[in-house]
Every structure is written in structure tokens, then in C-alpha cells.
Amino acid sequence: MxxxxxxxxxxxxxxxxxxxxxxxxxxxxxxxxxxxxxxxxxxxxxxxxxxxxxxxxxxxxxYRNNDDPQPTRENRxxxxxxxxxxxxxxxxxxxxxxxxxANPYISLVPDAAGQQPQAQQQVGADLLINQSGATAPTEGDAVEVEIIAYQWGWTFHYPEAGVNSSSTLAIPNGTDVYLHTTSTDVIHAVHVPELGLKQDSIPGQYNTIKTNATETGSYQLYCAEFCGSGHSGMLANMTVLPPEEYQTWLDEQESSGGNASAGGNASSNSSAIGAVSAKPA
CATH class of the missing domain: 1.20.58 (Methane Monooxygenase Hydroxylase; Chain G, domain 1)
Known part of the structure; x- marks a missing residue:
């Protein structure tokens, strides 16, 4: 019993x-x-x-009271x-x-050496910085966003729409999204725990994240690599919207001048864009 x-x-x-x-x-x-x-x-x-x-x-x-332990016998x-x-x-x-x-959504392998120039041409033409490492989408309807990290903030650049944001990274749900991340100064890291996203932002190169958000909502994005005294305040919102609302959001940013910022972030966002745009290819 x-x-x-x-x-x-x-x-x-x-x-x-x-x-x-x-x-x-x-x-x-x-x-x-x-x-x-x-x-x-x-x-x-x-x-x-x-x-x-x-x-x-x-x-x-x-065997707690065994005062005469014996060696164990071999049992092949x-x-x-x-x-x-x-x-x-x-x-x-x-x-x-x-x-x-090995899945592209977890570890997106950069294009092979023979295909890299073509991929870079497809991606880099609309990005703010002409650097190596960005991986071109294989899906025709995929969304691309350039994430530029700097001390201590973010610039989210939408190449196709010409929109920039410093406070919100908006993406459509149910759609493949390619996030090309880089840095203008030191090593940062894009981290959105609830969506399973994490990638280093390294000066002089791109790292590409492939994702597909299945649930709409707002998720915390922050820097996961200590980058100086302002590291703890390097935050942003990653907002997943239905495709129709996402397009509406893009249209609103375009109509407002293509620079979606919040509060005092506008000047730092514009400065970061100017700095990276002025960098040599």
C-alpha cells in the first residue's frame, strides 16, 4: 500500500x-x-x-546504516x-x-558568397547605410525594416515607404518580416522576448532577423547588450497590427512627413538618420 x-x-x-x-x-x-x-x-x-x-x-x-559497504559487482x-x-x-x-x-526564423543564414552581391543590391538600395550582411527576402510580399541602433535609441526605417520612427516598430501580423539591424557606434542588441527575437546590432555590418508575428498586440523592445550609461532607457514598442491597420499606420507616417517620433526623441532620431546617411559606402 x-x-x-x-x-x-x-x-x-x-x-x-x-x-x-x-x-x-x-x-x-x-x-x-x-x-x-x-x-x-x-x-x-x-x-x-x-x-x-x-x-x-x-x-x-x-544503506544509511551500512557500516561495511561492499564493492559493486560488474553488470555488463x-x-x-x-x-x-x-x-x-x-x-x-x-x-x-x-x-x-537551422530554421531561417531562428538562424537566418546569410546568402552564399556567390549570391551575396545580388542580395545586397536588392536590399541595400533602399537602406540608409550601404553595408554588407543584409539578407534579401525570398518572399515577394515580405516586409523589410532597417533597425539602426545608437546611444541611446533606435531608428526604424521603412525603405519602401520612406518612413522613419524612433518610438514604434510596427509590423503586420501573418506576414514574413525581415529586420536588418546595424549600429552607428557600439554593439547593441535588438531583443523582443515575447516574440522570441534577439539579434546583435554591430557597427559596420547588418544582421537580418526573419520573423512572422501571429498575434496582434504591443510588445516591449529593448537593447540586450550593455552599451553605456543610457542603456536602461533604450526602449521602444514593437506593435503588431492587422495588415490593413499597418498600411494605415504607414500612410499616416508618410502624410506627417515620414518621421514618427515621440516626445523628445524627434531630434535624436533625425540626428541619427543624418549621421548614418552621411557615412561612406
Missing amino acids: KRTRLGLFGLLVVALLFAAVEPALAQSINERMITNLNQSLLYVAIPITILVEAILIYTVVK RLEITWTITTAIILLFVGLASFVVL
Whole structure:
């Protein structure tokens, strides 16, 4: 009876742990893939942890009064079993991680050396800075945004519409979006945790993030790389809008002069745009 109760208690603990790691509704393809990978790895790790801890506790309790311990006897079957089991677990972890990490939404690989000039020509013609590293979209209806980081703020440049913003990064939901990020001074990092986005902004080059937001809403964007005394205030809103509202937002920014800023950010935003535009190719 005691063993039965312990077994039921163990099953209850496992069920609660599984419920605790059940992910919420994903806000983007990036976030969903990362969450699903973490969940899959937890489903493997939790039973192993419980098994190891159960064996450890059992051994400590059973042999706590043993004053004459004897060396363990060789058990070849047991050694082969746990060696094969470990190999299978590691193979699963490796393959599951590779499938996610190799996906363009998680790690967008720059175009091959032979294709890079063409991709750079497709992307760089409308960007404020002519630098290498930007990856051209493969989808005809994809949206491109240039994210320029500087101490201590952001410039969000929409090449097709000629719109600039310093406070809001707006994108349409259900559409592939390419974010080309760079910096004018030191290393920064674009980070939107709720959408599973993070990428370094490095002076002299572009890093491209590919994303597809599935849920509308406003999400916090901030710099994740310490960049000086104003680092903590380097914030912005990433707003995901329905396609119709996104187009309306672009039209409003164009009609207002193509520079969407908030409060005192207007002067710093204009200065940053002028600085990067003046940089040599």
C-alpha cells in the first residue's frame, strides 16, 4: 500500500510538472519554435531527473546504516543499457535542436558568397547605410525594416515607404518580416522576448532577423547588450497590427512627413538618420 501511494504521488508530481511547462499561446513563429523545443527537452529531462533522484534517495535510505559497504559487482547488461539509452537521448536532443536552430526564423543564414552581391543590391538600395550582411527576402510580399541602433535609441526605417520612427516598430501580423539591424557606434542588441527575437546590432555590418508575428498586440523592445550609461532607457514598442491597420499606420507616417517620433526623441532620431546617411559606402 505504501509503495502504491508513493507511485501515485510520483505520477501526480510528474503531471504537475508537465502542466507547469505547458506553453502559452505563441505570439510568433520564432517564439513557438523556441518554446516547443524547450518543452520537448523538458519532457525528456524531467523523467530522467525524477528517476535519478528516486534512485539516490532509495540508496541513501536503504544503506544509511551500512557500516561495511561492499564493492559493486560488474553488470555488463546494465552498463550496455545505460550507454545505449544515453546515446539515444543525446541523439534526440541533438536532432531536435538542429531542426530548430537551422530554421531561417531562428538562424537566418546569410546568402552564399556567390549570391551575396545580388542580395545586397536588392536590399541595400533602399537602406540608409550601404553595408554588407543584409539578407534579401525570398518572399515577394515580405516586409523589410532597417533597425539602426545608437546611444541611446533606435531608428526604424521603412525603405519602401520612406518612413522613419524612433518610438514604434510596427509590423503586420501573418506576414514574413525581415529586420536588418546595424549600429552607428557600439554593439547593441535588438531583443523582443515575447516574440522570441534577439539579434546583435554591430557597427559596420547588418544582421537580418526573419520573423512572422501571429498575434496582434504591443510588445516591449529593448537593447540586450550593455552599451553605456543610457542603456536602461533604450526602449521602444514593437506593435503588431492587422495588415490593413499597418498600411494605415504607414500612410499616416508618410502624410506627417515620414518621421514618427515621440516626445523628445524627434531630434535624436533625425540626428541619427543624418549621421548614418552621411557615412561612406
